[in-house]
Amino acid sequence: MICPHCERNLLRKERTGNICGHCKRRYALDPKTNSLRLSDLRVRRITDALTENGRIRIAPGQLWYALSRKRFTESTFAPGCAGWALFGGVLLGFWGVFGGLPPLLYAAAALPAAALGLLIARQTGVGLGIPPMSRAAFRSEALAAWTRVYGTLPTGVVDDIGHPWPRRPVAAPPPTAVLVCPDPSIAAFLAAEGLPERHGIALVQGPEQVASLVPALPPRGPVLVLHDADAPGELLVRALRETLRGRPVVDAGVALRTARALPKAVPYRDPARKPTAEELHRLADLGELTPEDLKWLAQGWRFPLVGLPPARLLTVLDGLAERIGRDVDSERRDAAEVGFMTWPAAAGSGEDRVGGP
Structure with a gap:
């Protein structure tokens, strides 16, 4: 090295x-x-x-994915292992035959069988996609x-330990939208880049924090959901839509079908986080996923938010937030024109308007 x-x-x-x-x-x-x-x-x-050479900052999860990405495409059963097992079997076979050592013939037969097993495991994808x-x-x-x-994290990497979801000051103006993001690395990344403050968006961890913020939103102020392309992510969007009926809930995360169709998207498997039978049953009942999608999820495959190029993710969310801001500003202007933003005035008086003379 x-x-x-x-x-x-x-x-x-x-x-x-x-x-x-x-x-x-x-x-x-x-x-x-x-x-x-x-x-x-x-x-x-x-x-x-x-x-991008210091133009933006990133979080540890994004760095982990980028450093692991190539390894997700490799099986844990390397072809070299099978090759050495086959070579050892042949060598022991010759030794057993010509050296008069019959016990070695058993080992000579076992090693090629092991080599065949390794090749089959590699061909069928055993160990593929599991992070080393x-x-x-x-x-x-x-x-x-x-x-x-x-003495510190790599230059340009912000920490995501603790509670990276920004706490809104008590006196802060009402948000234009709520952005739900369960991933602490993405939350730390967006907070470090100032997206919540720049657009007046409340960045929260999950549905538990949404309920207290929704009453302060404008009527068309949406709830945005950032999530992994996995079973919990798909169910999170549906759960919020069920809970917040009448409120726009926008799937801003990694849609499962989109992620699976992207040629450069590299998913991975987490054996410890396979979806439960109940989760798969709920997804199947929705009728929105194909049998292939459900099988993919059942095997533990997922494509994470941290796998998205950070600069691209920030650009997309900035554009979405700007469109939401324009819609909300238009809504507020319309409300002001019909007197929604005025104080009750005394009869015959025109002096008690907010911002009036």
Whole structure:
């Protein structure tokens, strides 16, 4: 690997303990000792690309996906494993026959069978799409190691620990819309880029926070929903539409059919977060998803919000928020023209209007 400090090419014996044998400086990540094969230079390169060389900021979940994206397309059963098993079986077979060692013939037969099993597993996609390092492990292992060495997260990465959903001041004006976003990394990213303040939108974590804000919205002020393309995300939009009847609920997230149709969208599988039988039954009852979609979800596949290009996501949401703002401003102007924004005036008096002389 290349030392991130002196840029010398280091052999394994020249970087014991993550210390460069030439400049004697410590680095954070060695590709030989972490499951994502990360190095400091790779993390910096990907971070620069995601932030467009510092133009925007990103959050840890977005960095995790970008660093893991290529690995999602690889099976855990590499073809080399099958090749070595087959070679070992042939070698033991010759040794057993010509060396007069019959017990070796059993091992010689077992190894080709194992090789065949590995090839079948790879062909059928066993292990495909499963992250070699989960988002939680990326935080506790890779980013923790980075912070120990450099004292902070990679340049351009904002933290999403704690409560990244901005708390609206008590005296803040009523929002033009509510944006529901369960993902803490996306919430931290949007807050860092100032989208809620720029457009007067309340950014919240889930349906629990929506109920208290809806009464303050304009009549046509919508509830926007950002979600992963997975079973919980699909059900979240439907649940809000059921709860907020008469209120526009806009699916601003990653639509399942859209994500599956995008050639560059790389989904992944989380065996610990497979949808329950009840969730699949509810989705099937909606009649909006194809059998192929339901099977895809049942296998644990999902496409996450953090997989969207950050700059593109920000541009799309900015455009959507601007359109909503124009609609709400028009609605308020219409209300003002019919006296909705005026105080009751005394008979014969025209002096008690808000903003009047």
